Amino acid sequence: MKVLVTGATGAIGKEIVHLLASKGHDILLGCRSQKKGEILAKEIEVIYGRRPQIIIMDLSDASSVSSASNHLSGECLDALINNAGVMNGKYILDRDGHEDTINVNYHNTRLLTQLLIDRITDGGAIVFTTSATRRWYPFQRIMEDIPESKFGRLKTYALSKKLITRYAATMAADKEIKKRGIRINCADPGVVDTPMLSMGKWFDRLTDIFFRPFCLKPSTAAKTSVRALESPESGYIFKSPKGKSLNKKKLDL
Numbered sequence: 001m002k003v004l005v006t007g008a009t010g011a012i013g014k015e016i017v018h019l020l021a022s023k024g025h026d027i028l029l030g031c032r033s034q035k036k037g038e039i040l041a042k043e044i045e046v047i048y049g050r051r052p053q054i055i056i057m058d059l060s061d062a063s064s065v066s067s068a069s070n071h072l073s074g075e076c077l078d079a080l081i082n083n084a085g086v087m088n089g090k091y092i093l094d095r096d097g098h099e100d101t102i103n104v105n106y107h108n109t110r111l112l113t114q115l116l117i118d119r120i121t122d123g124g125a126i127v128f129t130t131s132a133t134r135r136w137y138p139f140q141r142i143m144e145d146i147p148e149s150k151f152g153r154l155k156t157y158a159l160s161k162k163l164i165t166r167y168a169a170t171m172a173a174d175k176e177i178k179k180r181g182i183r184i185n186c187a188d189p190g191v192v193d194t195p196m197l198s199m200g201k202w203f204d205r206l207t208d209i210f211f212r213p214f215c216l217k218p219s220t221a222a223k224t225s226v227r228a229l230e231s232p233e234s235g236y237i238f239k240s241p242k243g244k245s246l247n248k249k250k251l252d253l
Contacts, residue, residue, distance in 0.1 A: 002077050003229070006030035006059065006112070007084030008052075009040050012189060015222030016083060017044060017052065023226075027052040028077075030068065030084065059084050059108045060100055069115035079125045079229055080116055082109045082164075087157040091148045099146050105160035106144070110167050123181040127228045130165045130186040130237060133158035142166070165237070172235040183234035189221030190240040216240050 003020055007013040008029035020027050021044050029052045031037045037054040045051035057068035085105045092100040098107055113126060120126065136158040144163060146156050165186055171177055172184035220241050228238040 001079060002026040002028070002075075003079040003081060004028040004030055004055065004072075004077055004116070005081045005083055006057065006109070009033065009036040010084070011218040012221045012225070013083050014040060015218045016081060016225050018047075019219075019222050019226050021048040021050065021052070026050070028072075028075075029054045030057050032056070032058045057112070059104045059112070060086075060094060062094075062096065062108055062111060065108050065112050066115065069112065072116065072119065075119060076121055077116060077119050077124065078121050079127070080113065080120065081127045081225055081229060082113065083127075083129050083225060084109070085129055085160075087153060089153050091151045097145075099151065099156065101156045102145055102160045102163065105157070106163040106167070109164055113171075117177075117182075120180075120182055125183040125185070125229050125231075126168075126171070127225055128164050128168045128184075128186045129225070130168070130188050131158070131161040132188060132190070134162040134165050136162075169235070178234075183231065185228040185231060185234060186237040187221075187225040187228040188237050188239045189224055190216050 003025050005013055005016050005020070005027060008017050008027075009031045013031075017027055017029065017040065027044070029037050029040060031040075031054065034054065034056060037056070041052045041054055055068050055071060056064075058064040086101055088101045094100060094103050096103075109128070117126075133154065136155065142162065143159070146159060168184055168186050177184065224238050224240040228236070231238070
């Protein structure tokens with residue numbers, strides 16, 4: 001199986017890549033940094049005897065996503081794991097006027113998926129990374145961007161995950177995608193010990209002492225993503241450390 005993993009050099013991304021490589025899959029590393037990509041590719045080659053291909057993409061930049069898609073022209077993919085994500089502490093706009101957290105986690109993740117959908121083989125799979133925080137946003141408050149006056153780190157992240165989960169639900173219900181047998185699932189990694197937990201506040205040290213030890217490991221989150229990828233079913237949210245939603249139609253929105 002040939003699988004593109006976005007955010008491949010991040011804490012969870014690396015674990016996903018290692019797990020897929022251990023299963024013998026061909027992997028494409030979607031990452032922003034060529035240097036970090038090379039380090040990970042070499043690591044995988046040394047351990048598993050197969051060197052992944054590096055695809056440079058910056059999900060905060062639509063033109064970079066389009067360029068990455070063009071680079072993959074002619075490639076057939078069996079699966080796409082949309083793992084990349086951010087949770088910014090400050091309000092940042094891209095050149096198109098989109099707030100960066102929503103841009104990375106929703107707008108450009110959706111763009112990448114749309115650009116690659118025709119290159120996913122029939123019977124393939126797409127996995128989106130969601131979060132339990134999505135429940136903070138009821139349907140009537142959904143918007144596809146957020147003004148600075150309403151920005152909040154966790155609130156904006158929650159909105160981005162609500163949006164991408166809703167998009168996944170739409171894809172899972174799409175007749176053409178069903179006809180092609182492409183499975184659409186989400187992975188909810190839970191609270192994972194990654195740099196994303198750092199808030200840049202005075203209480204970060206207390207968090208490291210009293211909270212991080214109880215968080216899930218990135219390797220556990222990776223297993224959830226791969227379980228979502230390998231499932232013969234479609235329309236589910238797979239949750240760490242085990243279990244899955246029972247509401248296929250709405251992906252547990």
